Amino acid sequence: GAVVSQHPSWVICKSGTSVKIECRSLDFQATTMFWYRQFPKQSLMLMATSNEGSKATYEQGVEKDKFLINHASLTLSTLTVTSAHPEDSSFYICSDTDRGETQYFGPGTRLLVL
Amino acid sequence: AQSVAQPEDQVNVAEGNPLTVKCTYSVSGNPYLFWYVQYPNRGLQFLLKYITGDNLVKGSYGFEAEFNKSQTSFHLKKPSALVSDSALYFCAVRGNKLVFGAGTILRVKS
Numbered sequence: 001g002a003v004v005s006q007h008p009s010w011v012i013c014k015s016g017t018s019v020k021i022e023c024r025s026l027d028f029q030a031t032t033m034f035w036y037r038q039f040p041k042q043s044l045m046l047m048a049t050s051n052e053g054s055k056a057t058y059e060q061g062v063e064k065d066k067f068l069i070n071h072a073s074l075t076l077s078t079l080t081v082t083s084a085h086p087e088d089s090s091f092y093i094c095s096d097t098d099r100g101e102t103q104y105f106g107p108g109t110r111l112l113v114l
Numbered sequence: 115a116q117s118v119a120q121p122e123d124q125v126n127v128a129e130g131n132p133l134t135v136k137c138t139y140s141v142s143g144n145p146y147l148f149w150y151v152q153y154p155n156r157g158l159q160f161l162l163k164y165i166t167g168d169n170l171v172k173g174s175y176g177f178e179a180e181f182n183k184s185q186t187s188f189h190l191k192k193p194s195a196l197v198s199d200s201a202l203y204f205c206a207v208r209g210n211k212l213v214f215g216a217g218t219i220l221r222v223k224s
Contacts, residue, residue, distance in 0.1 A: 004157075006157075034212075042216070042217075043204065043214045043215065043216050043217050044158070044204070044214050046211060046212070046213075049211075091155075093157050093158070095157075095158075101146055101163075101165065101208060102148070102160060102163055103148075103160075103212055104160060105150070105157040105158040105159075105160075106157050107156055107157045108155070108156060108157045110155065
């Protein structure tokens with residue numbers, strides 16, 4: 001299956017700072033990537049669909065000015081949590097998809113906002 | 115809109131025994147169904163999928179799943195459980211996007 005990397009794997013930051021998370025598709029060029037959020041002992045919630053060269057599509061209830069997504073190349077999508085607050089603490093996971101409709105997920109980024 | 119139900123929060127199995135993790139779905143049109151496994155503090159690993167073809171799908175690590183259209187189910191199975199199978203399992207269905215069930219914790223005891 002496809003390989004997806006994320007960086008950093010974990011980050012601790014102070015409230016009010018911005019945090020950037022990178023997601024790389026290592027096996028192929030991904031025109032579409034996805035960002036999910038997972039709270040402890042809960043399922044994954046789709047935040048947004050990242051489209052290479054165009055604006056991301058956000059799910060209802062997700063603040064696009066809070067969670068900035070950039071997909072500037074076919075192998076890299078970034079999620080920036082702006083002015084992070086403790087309630088933004090979560091596990092963020094990205095994924096890409098092959099032509100066979102299967103989504104492959106990165107290892108996740110644990111964000112803790114103090 | 116599509117949805118997935120995993121009725122069991124947790125499944126406990128003795129090592130060597132067969133295991134089943136249940137999943138039912140709702141989607142318009144032909145279902146694309148997936149199973150993923152998640153280990154603590156890790157992303158999701160793809161196990162298997164059903165798109166079309168045989169109702170019994172074989173996947174990674176000896177897992178298989180049976181697609182049942184009449185019951186709208188896609189239960190995950192393994193003939194002989196291993197302690198290392200203990201993890202969180204997610205069923206997912208793709209309609210216009212991939213939607214996950216709530217997850218089922220599998221605990222395999224030696």
